Amino acid sequence: MGDARISCDESAPDRETAKTAYARHIDRLNALGPRRSGNAAHRELIDDVAADLAGLGYRVERDTHTFERWDSPEHGASLAVETQAVEVSSPWPYSGETGPEGVSAPLILVSPGRRMWASAAGHIAVVEVENMEAPASLVLESWGSDLPFEAVANPVISTELAGIDLRAARSAGVVGVVAVWRGLSDHEARGQYLPFTRPHQEIPAVWVPDSEGDRLVAAARRGAQATLVLDATRHPGASMDTVWAVSPGAGPHAHETVIVVTHSDGGNAVEENGFIGLLALARDAAESSHDRTLVFVMTAGHLRIPAVTAHGQATTAWLDAHPELWDADAAGHRAVAGLVIEHLGARRQRNDSPRAGSGDDGAEPELLYATTRELDALARAVWHGAGPVRPVKPGALVHLGEGEPLFENRIPAIALVTGPASLLAETPHAGVDLDLLSRQVESFRALQRRLTAAPDRRSFGTVRTPGRVRKLIAGARVTFFLARQRSHRATRARRSRRRPRG
Template identity: 35%
Template sequence: MTAGEEPPTTSRRRFLDTTLRLTASGAFTAVAGTLAAGCDGSGAADGAAGAGGRAVTGADAVRRPFATGAPGPVTAQDLVDADTLWSWVDRMTAVGPRHTGSAAHRGHIDDLERQLRGYGLTVTRHPTRLAQWLAGRWSLQVTDAGGTAWTLPVASYRPCSGETGPAGVTGPVVDLGPGDEAAYQAAAGDSADAGASAGAGGGGGAAGPLTGAVVVVDAPIARLRASVLTDLAYAVHPPTARAEFAQEDYSRVWLGVPPAPDLATARAHGAVAMIEISGQSPALAAGQYTPHQQEHAGLPALRLDRESGARLRALLARGPARATLVLTADRRETTVDYLLARLPGAGPPGTRAGTVLVATHTDGQNAVEENGGPALCALAEYFSRFPAATRSRDLLFMFSPNHMTADGATVKPDAWLRAHPEITAGVEMALVAEHLGTLGWDDQGGTGPYRATGRTEPVAVAVGNSDTLRTLAQDEVRTSGLARAGIQKPFQNGLYGEGTFAYRLGIPTIAMITGPAYLLQVAPGGNLDKLDRALLHQHTVFLASLLHRMMELPGGIPR
């Protein structure tokens, strides 16, 4: 097996079903690319791009009979059932990672469009620019001081870091430890001293400090507790969860604390590639797509888990070593589509109020990133069953395509909406959904084995720009029995995810989100086993009930 290759899923039925679908589409070989530690990185570009995102059509979308009366209050029996919702997430996950702009991602957008049209919504697509970067092959070979070549297991590549040709880049390995400026300066001094000694003996001087080197740096992850959430919470439900969170590990690579090693600094010092050493266990480090909003940096980088990192440093302890690092990628300028779906309301004469924007994103690595799409389809299915006259507000569902890219590589939702005032005209509030139904898994901040914690993940229900919505959200959390949830304050001009964009436009916003350790992980089976079917449904029911209550608010922007 290679580092770019996905092993069979644990379920034989799931593996056979996927095989049949991909064989029929002529794309079976492109289900390669799941990041598997310990392998050489060969595989199709993008991980699972060749799945094409067309495993099934939207024709199997549930369309229940039209309902009488008016929507709400919403109960679990009112939405599609838990098995149906789960099947939608399973279908999304089966095509593999939906890396931004990949064939699987584009196919997922197509599938959402078909499903939403099936519910009678008016669907439009809006292309936006994308500097696309999709990994192909990745590998690392180190030749030690004795001339023996070792192929080291690679946990993951660093997205958009840079790319090599098929043969990779080769250079002397320089261990910079923490990788700060002092480390670079110290290594440059050592290199200059070595060059001077060589020059005194008649040899040629070095072209420059660290020129042509493959640098090794630490990529630590801050050991945090889940109390980082409660510290920013207006309230926590149930109140006893505060004490629980204070004891729970919340070491998360996706938080970017501390920031990832600086590629620009390494490049400025002449490095040709970087090897990052994470403190994570092999099972958790494998396939981590991080940083997930990396600017194109022009320096290819791979990440090792704590075991491969220790092995590399043991080889370096034997004496000077050289490394060949391969990271090929398909890089191109293209477009990718925002998807909008409108469900108009009418309401009794003289009562129609403004629009509620309901948002998520479509790109992602697994069953968590991003299952907001299936959840929003469940909301659309429910509200579309009722006559327009019973809905006092329009619902505008927005699926953004570019969460997993840097600002410079695309047009993010806040900038995109700002450029399209005709879309935001009449929007009075927003509801955003991401990462539903997640269970806790961790490796105790890198100190233990990766395993299930036996708990559900903490839920952040973040609210911005409206005291009215904060009160409403807090009441709905309490009445619905949503467990281990914080009503969160805005933080660093954001709302913890996709909700940031509506919030930055001044729109009163509620955003529901979780952040498990495996959030960005490309893994066999897409980490579907780390979701709970009943919890996924419960979270979606919570969103439906919250949306109904938002729709019932008096007209005007809620203050």
């Protein structure tokens, strides 16, 4: 990776040279494999990017995070019901461990929406999780135009909306949990590293694909005996580094900073490849003078948020550690804008091919945040990605991705966080649209130049975070939506049980 240098010129030959360098980066990610927080592949990528930054002349700083790492080997999870094997699509990260012998107990079905854990004491609980299609307006808002998509059906969101509380299950005496995907293809379900935002749960749990669902639910209804194996291990004293570097401004606004953020951990070559854009922007800054100071941050811990911060996304830890680079009240620099680069070149369909490709026909619709109206206008003027440019503003309940800490600290920002269904899937290879990736990097480069050169920071606008009333209204809408979904599922389940057999 260290020899893949990214050109900043915009002539056609240099664009092709840059695309070749981007392809090498993607090949490198595929060769490294999943970069779970703190594993060897994750640390190797961090060292590679640090070396690239040093090669550009930067003084590279590191913030080390030490934590207890949980890990499950590739074939460390299994499930057998009455001696018949059931496919496991993935372990539940940081759930629990059984050792190689596993845990054996009767299965019991826990009703959707009413997590009746007490009735499952001494059992392995089976729960169904629908990859539900939710209106995009539940989590996103617009700046006056249409949202980039009307609905979202993403397992990242579905696992959070499912509300499965493993710790409550453990406290009730449940010995294991099997979560059944519904409405997600088996292909997309395999390898999903979800959920990734929770502390260690102290109870083993796994995911199984939809194709196993009916058989498993029927077995749970009759209390069939099952053996669940999650031969995971815990590693105290694991570590990972957030790396960052500063390109000092050379103009009258050098005391103002523009923060460029991505993260390093991820399960495939889309999640996370944002460092490709960060290195391109860092090279641009190193080769040309700029008014404002630029700070480049590659955060570690996005897939292990509880290890680095008690609230918010992982970049919160960096902001907390370095207020002098963004908080004027700390008698240092004032951050006036930010760029957050995630999931470049994302395709709609999962593609486990070892080769990266091109072509817009398979591009996932972009999710591009602009946290002020002024930055919305700037993005519309500059951005050239996957189709029409429709920046969104954060919803009242959530700003997805590592742009969230900038938003919560009222730093105006533009953040790309496109989310295909396979985003959190650990895959041996991941297809990336290199033409799209190249256009997105060039768009970020143009945005960086605009943000560092603007004569007045007031042209970036003022971030307004949602107040209590907006959050309550948004929460009520989500609650109503989930109640309707539970009602529909319960009705379908009753009809299914009444359907004559034979």
